[in-house]
Amino acid sequence: MKIATFNINGIKARIGALTDWIVEQQPDVAILQEIKSVDEGFPREIFEDKGYNVETHGQKGFNGVAILSKLPLEDVTRGLPGAEGAGREGADDDEARYIEATVVGKKAIRICGLYLPNGNPAPGPKYDYKLRWMQRLHDRAQELLAAEEPALMAGDYNIIPQTEDAARPEAWRDDALFRLESRDAFRRIQNLGLTEAFRVCEAGSGHYSFWDYQAGAWNKNDGIRIDHFLLTPQCADLLNNCWIESEVRGRDKPSDHVPVWVDLAA
DNA sequence: ATGCCGTATAAGATACGA
Numbered sequence: 001m002k003i004a005t006f007n008i009n010g011i012k013a014r015i016g017a018l019t020d021w022i023v024e025q026q027p028d029v030a031i032l033q034e035i036k037s038v039d040e041g042f043p044r045e046i047f048e049d050k051g052y053n054v055e056t057h058g059q060k061g062f063n064g065v066a067i068l069s070k071l072p073l074e075d076v077t078r079g080l081p082g083a084e085g086a087g088r089e090g091a092d093d094d095e096a097r098y099i100e101a102t103v104v105g106k107k108a109i110r111i112c113g114l115y116l117p118n119g120n121p122a123p124g125p126k127y128d129y130k131l132r133w134m135q136r137l138h139d140r141a142q143e144l145l146a147a148e149e150p151a152l153m154a155g156d157y158n159i160i161p162q163t164e165d166a167a168r169p170e171a172w173r174d175d176a177l178f179r180l181e182s183r184d185a186f187r188r189i190q191n192l193g194l195t196e197a198f199r200v201c202e203a204g205s206g207h208y209s210f211w212d213y214q215a216g217a218w219n220k221n222d223g224i225r226i227d228h229f230l231l232t233p234q235c236a237d238l239l240n241n242c243w244i245e246s247e248v249r250g251r252d253k254p255s256d257h258v259p260v261w262v263d264l265a266a
Numbered sequence: 267a268t269g270c271c272g273t274a275t276a277a278g279a280t281a282c283g284a
Contacts, residue, residue: 009283010273034283036274061274062282118284121268158284177284212284213271224284256272256284 001105001266002026004245005154005227007033007115007210007257011042011064017253019046025245025259028070029103033115033156033257035064042066059096065113065155066099073101080114082136092132107266109235110144110151116158119176127176130158134185141192141230150235150266153194156257157228159186161196164205165225177226190230197229197242197262209244210257218249227260238264 004027008014011032022030030052035042037058044054047068057078058064067073077100083093097115102108114137119130137153144151160178163169172178190196198207208223217223229242240263248258 013273120284215270
C-alpha cells in the first residue's frame with residue numbers, strides 16, 4: 001500500500017497540479033494538509049470520479065486537512081483530542097489541523113493526518129500554542145501505541161528534526177521549526193516508541209520536503225525536511241520503503257511542499 | 267530580509283506562512 005502525505009498549499013490553487021499528480025502516481029492513500037477550504041468547498045467529486053473516498057476537516061481560508069483513499073475510510077474522527085476551552089471562541093480546537101481514519105487493506109491501518117502549528121514568532125503565544133498542540137499529539141500517540149496496532153501519524157509537522165534536515169541550519173537556529181525546545185518536543189513523541197520512517201531508509205543531508213517560494217530556494221536546494229511519517233511498531237514492521245518525491249517541486253504551479261511516501265506491506 | 271513569493275479573502279490592502 002502506497003501512502004503519501006502532501007501539504008498542497010490551497011486546494012483552489014492546486015487543483016490542476018494535484019489531480020495530475022493523483023492520476024499519475026495513483027496513491028492508495030493521500031493525506032493532505034493546508035486545503036484552505038471549508039468542507040463544502042472541497043471539490044470531492046473530482047477525486048471520487050477517480051475512485052477515491054474523500055474525508056475532509058476544513059475551515060475558511062486557512063489550515064484544513066483531508067484524506068483520500070481508494071479503500072473505504074472507517075471510523076473517521078476530526079480534531080485532535082485535549083483542546084483547552086473546546087468549543088469556545090479562541091479555543092485550541094478552532095483550527096482544523098487533524099483527522100483520523102482507518103483504512104482496511106490486507107491489514108487495517110489507522111491513519112492520522114496532521115498539520116502542526118508553525119509557531120512563529122518564538123517565543124510568544126503562537127509558539128505556546130504549538131507546544132500545547134505537540135503535547136496533545138504526544139498524548140494521542142500514547143493512546144495509539146497502547147492499542148498495539150498498525151498506525152501512522154503523517155503530515156506537515158513544521159519541525160526540522162536534526163541539523164542535517166536543513167540546508168542552512170544556522171539560519172533556523174531560533175526559529176519555531178528548529179529551536180531546541182521544538183526538537184525536544186518532537187523527540188519526546190518519537191521516544192514513546194514511534195519510528196520516523198524516512199530515517200530508516202535514508203541517511204545523510206540534502207533531503208528536503210519544503211523549499212520557500214522566495215529567493216530561488218528550490219534552484220539552490222535551500223530546503224528543510226518538515227513533512228514526516230511516525231509509525232507504531234506494528235506499522236514499522238510493515239515498512240518497505242519511504243522516500244521524498246522532490247521532483248514535484250520543479251513543476252508548474254507547485255506547492256512549496258512536496259509529497260513524502262511510504263510503501264507498506266498492507 | 268519584521269518579507270525576496272504565494273495563497274486566501276475580497277475588492278485594496280492585510281493575514282499568514284516557514
